[in-house]
Amino acid sequence: MQDIRAIMNLFQIGSAELPLGRTVWQQLAKDSFYIDNYTAEEANAIRVSTTVFVRESGSTVSFEQAQHAVSSPAEAAKTARRLVRLNLLVLMRRITGEKGGPWGILSGVRPGKMVRKLLEPGLTPESVIDKLIDDYALDQDKAELIVEVVGRQNRLPQFRHNARQISVYIGIPYCPSRCLYCSFPGFALPAEAAVGSFLTALAMDLCAARQLINQYGLEIQTVYIGGGTPTSLLNEQFRQLLEMVKFFLGETVPTEYTVEAGRPDSLNQVKLELLKRYGVNRVSLNPQTMQEKTLKLIGRKHTVEDIISMFQKLRSMDEFYINMDIIAGLPGETEADMQDTVTRIAALHPDNVTVHTLALKKGSRLKMSLEECSELLPGRQTTENMLAIARQAMAELNMHPYYLYRQKYMSGNLENVGYAKAGTECIYNVQIMEENQTILGIGPAATTKAVQPLTGQIKNCYHPKDVHTYMKNLTTYLAERNAVIAGVFE
Template sequence: MKIETLTINDHQEVVVKITKEVVRLFRIAVAGPCADADYAQLSVVHQRLAPDAAGHVRAETRLYAFRPDGTCEQYAEQGTGAADETPSAACHRLWKLMLYRLFLAHFSAHDGIEPAPWGILHGVRPTKLVHRWRRSGMEAAAIITRLQTDYACSREKAELIVPMAFRQVPFLETSDEKTVSIYVGIPFCLTRCLYCSFPSNVLPGEKMLRKFMTVFEKDLRAVQALVAQYGFRVQNIYVGGGTPTSLPDAFFDAMLTMVHDAFWHKGLVEFTVEAGRPDSMSETKIAAMQRLGVTRVSVNPQTMQQKTLDLIGRRHTPEEVVTMFHALRDAGIPHINMDVILGLPGETAADVADTMAKIVALAPDDITLHALAIKRGSRLQKLMEERHVDLPSSDTTRRMSEIAQAAVKAAGMQPYYLYRQGYMAGDLENIGCCRPGAEGMYNIQIMEEHQTILGIGGAAATKCVDHRHHCLHSAFNAKDLKTYLRDIDIYIEKRAQLLASIYGNEGIPC
């Protein structure tokens, strides 16, 4: 559906945001003056009405659709908020829900206007909503129903995330106010994948690497001091990036040894390294991980189709992925994760079926199914704009997801964490599935924002959970490598101030 202009009666940032989320969800193009527009203008009017007799919030959304010939179609819907919602939250949810319903009811003849699998659940972590209702005493069945009525979520997605959230409870309960995880960001890769928008750098020369290691150690020692100062118990260590194993052998060993010596202890639950791709791996690195007690390694082929690997800029073969996997297993790494991306350019549902068959045959402990998200700054976005690359349709990508989820289910795996991103293929999700007992503790803790994460390294984030005020505060290291190296003292101080504000006597209100 194509329109010339979109107007919104309320210019508050949050109102504009939720309105445009619905417009984007239905792929409504705001094209400016053009000859083939379906409508010259769509005007959205959100209003808050007088409360009902019980004091519940009431709201209305009106939609005015002006045809190019000057005629106008008018539609309206009213709704009532729930008793457990704040007035502002109720209004925002209702306005978004009512606009969603108006588009479905009156514009379904247009291409792309069909129910979305997640309805108006646009956030990164939909399971957080489930946990909030669970803590209030709601049963699983009631939560599934409410997701459908209040958020227009499909029954399929509701029945996916609700049991998942309830399965997470024992893992979340292992953490308290003084339990933290350590995230280590190594912002280097051997090459930059076609779809990548992460803040990573192609591996620099030795001089720059030595400078990075010096600054990295200073960053690490500062976090080590904070752990001691506040009496934190480190539950998990996660070394990510980038691709940490892109570091040359000696640098990788030195980095991992520093991390181990600073934070490893006998009660550590999980020590993860993202190894990524086989062209970054070596026997020396595997030996270092084995020696230093790494318990979980991510092997991320993304696809087992050579044509796709070549297209997206990965300089390895599917056979090398298999060799890398077996080398890690032979070294005694107890938990191996593998990642797949659904919706890659040029792929078919048959390609995904073949990829899943090859990956499941390796018997990894954990498989993460990612839906391709087109991000600003990626080469893929530019190639799509220039019409050099075509992606699978939304229907095809959803079929890929069905195939992949059936494969992990047949392998005895269950979903245990989930998150979403903007502009995901097929309006899907990223979902981690594992065999029973192989749940990644760090993944659960960070996705549910239940635990403080202390970040070290390039582009790393420190996220502090304020248990007294039930909210989250963050401090970020620079994404740009040169800025991180130059201003490390600033980032160390910001992180220290953040922890003092959260773990001091008063804490900061949210």
């Protein structure tokens, strides 16, 4: 397995690491392998020959392929890198007998961005699917999935590019408890005085963000309050938060206003009424599973019945689109568990369901205790079967995939997919994942992602994850955000 990972890491080869001529990678997987690669440009074509030497057996395997009609030096370098990755994948399959992941040589978080570029010159969806299979070694079902997702995004009127339109993310760093799989730096809700200090700092952050919006004539399309679990705040604290956001918005009525409720035990009737009063129109209620045994294992302090009861209360108010998150590949779960989970969720008829694949994130309790519970983790094929079960269930609910992203350390090298009934898609999710517009980040662990309107070039800045660092050095972080926004919109 370590040998496979060592080769897979080379799939992220950068242009500076791939000159024309011969390149040898020696230090791989405790010297089990070394790789000899030769890249040449000949008669408007790129030829790449790759050989892997297996020291233990003394054997070698080689593969060569070429790509014609290279239009520019930049295109030549890009093609060479792709051919090296393809060669490595072919050779990895021969050496290990393993097929490799269903996403072939794609290693990025946002495969939709590349697919969108392929569709822009007028290629048909069918020809793009063929190209993904032939040039990037995707499995057919993944190629069809990502082309379907991008096609649906392109048809969303809210996704059309508007140079001055932005979305706003507001991060609330508190959680009732920390889940087994989570690496997010959520803090247990502290004393009221400490939360009050945080809200004071957040108010300053919101005020500075409003000044930026006014200064550059920006228009807010969506607001997303996430975390953490924002609804873990006490009732009065939660009211203060929503009141601050109301002041920040002023006369603006965003197209979409989402609050991530996360856990049903963080909500009550008072908070539901506050959500309604302050104009929230989308709520994310995230069970992750509908299996009691797994809820206990991952550290949730609520039951399946709590999820169902809170969903019904939200639905009875008839004010919100409701999203539910589930995770494929949780410890101890089987295909039968996933079938039961999606059957129970289908009975509730949510508007959106986001199906995540478990990622072994650095800093999570699951990652740190992996040796103890690795035998509980479903294998790649089981996890892939779980995703297929979920996709079929969503299709039966007349939900369609509308956004997709991938992460490091995902089980089976798979993907996260958001499904929605037509007209209920979460625009914020699409905008942030496809990097189609500027996202103004407010609060701890928030990222500001400024998209240059003409070129699409992106500049980022980051608020710190630690609450105390955020409050102590807030003016510094606000100055950094000001500079990033000015660099794009001035």
